[in-house]
Amino acid sequence: MIRVLVIHSAADLYGASRNLVRSVQAIIEEGMEPIVVLPFDGPLVGEITNTGATVHLLDHGVLRRKNLSPAGLLSLAKQLWHSTKTLTRLIKSENVQLVYTNSNANVVGGLLHFTTKKKHVWHIHEIIQNPRWFKFLLEKYISLTGDSVLGVSQAVLDNMQGNVPSSKLKLIYNGIDYRPFKEADYDLKREIGIPDSHILIGMIARVHFWKGQSYFLDIAKHLAERHDNIHFVMVGDAFTGYEYLYDEIKERIREHGLEGKVSDLGYRTDIPNIMGGLDIFMLPSILPDPLPTTVLEAMAAGKPVIATAHGGATEMVLDGETGFLVPWDRAEIAASKFDNLIKNAGLRHQMGLAGQARVIEHFSVDAYFKNLGQLFRDQISIERQ
Template sequence: MDRSLNNCRILMLHGSSDLYGASKMFLLSIKSLQSKGAEVIVVLSEYGPLVDELNLLQVDLHIYKLGIIRRKYFNAKGLLNRLLTIRRAKAYLSKMVSEKKIDLIYSNTSAVLVGGWVAKKMKIPHVTHLHEIIKSPNWLRKFLGKMINYTSSKVLAVSQAVKENWGDVIAVEKIELVYNGIDQSKYLQSGNQLRNELSKPTDSTILIGMVARVNQWKGQNYFLDIAKILSHEHDNLHFVIAGDAYPGTEYLVDELILALRKSGIENQITYLGYRSDVEAILSGLDIFVLPSILPDPLPTTVLEAMASAKPVIATSHGGAKEMVLDGETGFLIPWDNAKKAASILSILINNPQKRVAMGKAGRDRVLEHFSIQAYLENFSYAIYKTLVK
């Protein structure tokens, strides 16, 4: 069957300009479509690190406020702002669809609603790619789900956990599971860059770290709670936190830094801030931790850590349960019991052979089940099926 997308023009919308998980997958999605001959037009709400990567792909890039749904707008003034911004974006995108003869609109994440309304108005297919699990407020999940169900021809879910989260408000027959994949080649090399940068740790120091956006649910404070317990039980540990906050929530970083200073283990923990060299950080760690206190859909950093041959400790909910094989590639821990989580981590701290074995098993699992090749093919085929109906 010919799955070519030659002469297809696809408008792709994304709500962020960072280079975290959803944005990395956005780049891969574009590569997938381009490999099948599609012409890609991208609209972002703002400038950021993602822009340089998009320019390398030579896409037709536009910056225009799309009215992205964020929690900070959950007030009377904020909701009015979103309504007006979405209204302007709808007019802007409708004109673009008409002038550029767009065949399909793709919206990356549930926070981008305007694409669906434009597609409905212009009578063209619309695909929503869900990267998130929303537990509360439930009214928001139901509202977004109903809007997505009404405006989307197809909905892609990055994990079974995501599919189940939205399955009661989005028609099940519309939802297709497409696991994320990563380019493993960047993570296959080992190095001492991180250890050299930190300078304090000796060769015998075990480096334990997390890489994630600084927000209310990614678990930086939970990670700190676990670190404090472990520091009292082991004298050869150093902890690393990498990641910054969404624009407008920088105060969360200030709060985190203050918490680190008051932790009593300030000399044993380093906050690196935003880093583009994630592969170098992961290469330098001995153990990777994903301490999300709410379900994480399918965190890309877990795949990156596994590709780096690091054992992964992840909280036992969301997409992590589909990625980490408990007891084989790492361990699943509770999201609300730092003492128990620390005791599980101690198994790896005390057993370097197990760390190596689990890391190798994790790398093998990524290569087999979460390859970039599989994602590129599965994503483009999902778009192809939507267009040919």
């Protein structure tokens, strides 16, 4: 049995983690055995074990911005020393033939490439722009320690050009199982307690400054000034260390006079229900989002999508056909793109159907399984030569 060590940086059920489940399923579909390493316990553990894969919990030294200090780097180095030794032993005892690192935050994957001489695949979900020295060093490290470097969007690959050879770069779009979203039938308006005639506009994302919760509320302010029949929904909890943003969000709602017009539902696992209950979905990221899975999920649910015009969203949303692309720094202009959708149910339906068809054709889980499986087969074939 061919075994693949899978390394991930979280245990939540947001975009990169949900895609990890699909990657594990792709490995199993290829007749291989995944051994998954997560840094701590969380809802992702159950999702992974449900696939039949083995999960090991090990604080393997996830790279975070807080580590970019002398004390942080020392702590990270200690974690990496310990985890590298532990995982090197695991690779040898389980006869692992391939290491698959899901996210550039998992530094240990590259170290294992050196200690075990096994083939190593990086799967990059991030677009790092600053600080420039950090971007340069990390991408050079990825280049030195990866046999293949997958990007979830062309925007991700373009961002690494120059530091990672083109021969190593490969584009594989994330795929989703569109059926739960297409089939969802949930009355979210009833849960929230608003009339069915109201237009429900929502966003789903971890609470972080670049995910755009504040920008979403700035747009909501402009829309609320000229539409009475709208309500806004925010879904997601904070990254560890960013809980202070909850207070900033509450203050922004108060300053904009949006009390009673915004429902913050926090962390939810029933995302198909949330998507199915919206009328319009928005991705308000103020920095480039590599390939936001929530956009695909909204399109699969038949919802028009308004997204900021950078990152992977520009490869997903067809402007004027499946939704609209808007500025990430001009809330009033962005808000103007909602007006026709709010007023015109036919346009919402038309764009929603176009988006749904696009997901089924270009971003299906079957295509993802096929493309990722082929890459794993190629790497194992090289390993055996």
